[in-house]
Amino acid sequence: MKLIYNINKWSLIITIFLYITIYYGLLAQIALGIIQLISAIILYYSWAHLNDKSKKHLIQYTIIVFIYAIPFFIIYNKVPSFIGLTIVYVIIPLLIAFYFLYITSLTSKNVDK
Numbered sequence: 001m002k003l004i005y006n007i008n009k010w011s012l013i014i015t016i017f018l019y020i021t022i023y024y025g026l027l028a029q030i031a032l033g034i035i036q037l038i039s040a041i042i043l044y045y046s047w048a049h050l051n052d053k054s055k056k057h058l059i060q061y062t063i064i065v066f067i068y069a070i071p072f073f074i075i076y077n078k079v080p081s082f083i084g085l086t087i088v089y090v091i092i093p094l095l096i097a098f099y100f101l102y103i104t105s106l107t108s109k110n111v112d113k
Contacts, residue, residue, distance in 0.1 A: 001046070004039045005108040008101050011035050015097070019090075029093055036100045037065075043107060051110045057103045064096055 015032045019025030043050065043058055050058070 001049075001104070002108045004042060005101075005104040008036060008039055008097075008104050012097050012101055016094075026089065029090070029097075032097055033093065036097060039104065040065075040100070043103075046107075050107060054103065054107045054110060057099075057106060061096070061100055061103055064099070068092055068096060 011028075011032045015025060015028040018028040040058065040061065043054075047055065
């Protein structure tokens with residue numbers, strides 16, 4: 001579980017660093033999303049080894065991702081303003097990524113003892 005945490009931590013750090021150039025930051029965010037979805041699937045396969053707090057947060061993360069993803073695909077390319085685009089394509093995904101990093105931090109502390 002520490003490996004999953006470290007992979008997610010460094011992927012998030014690299015993504016934030018690449019936002020110096022917006023284009024590469026957005027590309028890195030796509031890779032970060034794929035990494036986090038694969039990590040979430042791995043955590044679901046390790047469900048029996050997770051404590052109740054980690055399970056609760058993992059379920060909440062999944063719900064948040066679905067709540068974000070469904071409207072994202074409906075309004076894709078229909079956000080009229082720069083601020084709206086920034087919130088939809090940068091801020092919300094990064095907040096979700098930070099939340100997942102917190103979840104992997106919990107699992108690495110609780111499982112690998």
